[in-house]
Amino acid sequence: MAQSSIEWTEMTWNPTTGCTKISAGCKFCYAEIMSKRLQAMGVEKYKDNFEVRTHEDSLRIPYTWKHSKVVFVNSMSDLFHKDIPLDFIKKVFVVMNENPQHVFQVLTKRAERLFEVHKELKWTHNIWMGVSVENEKVIKRIDYLSKTKAKVKFLSCEPLIGPLPKLNLKKIDWVIVGGESGHTPRPMNSDWVLDIQEQCKTNDVAFFFKQWGGKNKKANGRLLNGQTYDEMPETLLQESV
Ligand code: SF4
Numbered sequence: 001m002a003q004s005s006i007e008w009t010e011m012t013w014n015p016t017t018g019c020t021k022i023s024a025g026c027k028f029c030y031a032e033i034m035s036k037r038l039q040a041m042g043v044e045k046y047k048d049n050f051e052v053r054t055h056e057d058s059l060r061i062p063y064t065w066k067h068s069k070v071v072f073v074n075s076m077s078d079l080f081h082k083d084i085p086l087d088f089i090k091k092v093f094v095v096m097n098e099n100p101q102h103v104f105q106v107l108t109k110r111a112e113r114l115f116e117v118h119k120e121l122k123w124t125h126n127i128w129m130g131v132s133v134e135n136e137k138v139i140k141r142i143d144y145l146s147k148t149k150a151k152v153k154f155l156s157c158e159p160l161i162g163p164l165p166k167l168n169l170k171k172i173d174w175v176i177v178g179g180e181s182g183h184t185p186r187p188m189n190s191d192w193v194l195d196i197q198e199q200c201k202t203n204d205v206a207f208f209f210k211q212w213g214g215k216n217k218k219a220n221g222r223l224l225n226g227q228t229y230d231e232m233p234e235t236l237l238q239e240s241v
Contacts, residue, residue, distance in 0.1 A: 007210050007222070008176055008232070009072040009105055015059055015092050016077040016084055017045060018052040022109050025134035025159060028182050031076040052083040059091055062099045070103045080110035086117055093121045100126045107132060107156055111141035118148040128174070128233065130154035135162030146171035152233050158210060159185070163192045169203040173233040179213030179220075188213060193224060206231035 004012045019031060031050070038046035045055060062071070073079060073096075079089060096104045107130040108114055114129070123129075129150035131141040134157065145153050152173050157164060159180030169175070177196055179188035193209065200207040209229040212220035222228055 004072060004075070006072060006075070007230075008208055010070040012072045012075040013058070013061060013104075014045075014055070014074055014076045015095075016052065016054050016074055016079060016081075016088070018048065018050045018076070019078045019081055020052070022078075023132075023134065023138050024161060025109065025132055025138070028159075028180065028185075035076060052077070052081055054084060054088045056091075059095050062095055062102060065099075065102065068101045068103075071105065073104050073106045078108050078110055079106055080108045080113040080117070082110070082113065086120065089117065090121065093127070096127050097122050097124045100124060102126060103128060105130065105154075109138070109141070111144035115144040115147055118150070121149075123149045123151055125151045128152040128154055130156050130174075130176075132156045132158070133164065133167075134159055136164060136166075137162075139164070139167070142168050142172070154233065157196060159213065160188045160192055160196075161186045163189070164196055167196065167199050169199060169205050172203070172205055174206045174208065174231075175200050176208045176210055178210030179217075181211070181213040181215075181217035183215065185213050185215060197224070197229070206233050208232065 002012050035046050035050040039049045103126050105128045109132045111131045131145045133139060133141055133155050153171055154174035155172055156176045158176060158178035160177055175196060177193055180186050197207050207229050208231055209222055209224045211217055211222045214220045
């Protein structure tokens with residue numbers, strides 16, 4: 001587990017590592033870059049670089065945290081990748097089920113597989129399930145997520161690389177929006193952000209504006225219309241067991 005600089009979470013926990021690219025949002029995958037770096041540093045968990053791997057020994061980690069945490073699960077991977085056996089996904093869910101004092105945020109681009117297996121998983125209140133929606137081409141992911149039994153459902157529209165004028169937010173609790181950062185970031189139009197914010201307002205959905213991104217993300221900051229938007233879904237900790 002590691003402290004996270006990601007604005008909408010506290011910590012990361014990576015029971016699996018590695019992935020393969022699946023859509024336009026993956027172009028400058030942070031996990032891929034970091035895996036390479038960690039491999040070069042000799043970190044055992046990343047000895048196979050960005051190959052998909054499961055880590056049984058990491059399953060014990062959440063039991064050791066003394067205080068309640070908000071945890072991003074698999075910042076270095078995608079839990080619903082086809083190469084991660086369902087049995088292992090189930091083990092990750094059991095850990096989350098047995099630790100209702102923590103919020104676990106799981107984010108995937110493999111919404112179809114999530115839908116395929118969701119009935120085999122126990123969806124306690126502390127599991128927030130999200131899909132990435134970077135442009136209209138992948139909007140179907142929202143339908144798959146909406147049909148699952150997840151108690152808290154969210155969208156990560158980051159990196160937002162196109163307009164999303166028709167989001168189906170009926171079953172969605174939370175939307176995160178952010179622009180791409182790095183050396184050659186694809187631009188995010190402020191109208192796209194304002195439009196998503198408006199849709200969230202209309203549907204009474206929590207809205208979190210993460211960042212503008214760009215080449216100098218620090219300088220560009222995270223103010224929207226002169227203020228920050230850090231709304232979160234209501235947490236229902238410890239109601240799940
Ligand atoms: S799904 Fe996520 S972790 Fe996998 S390649 Fe794409 S951005 Fe990277």
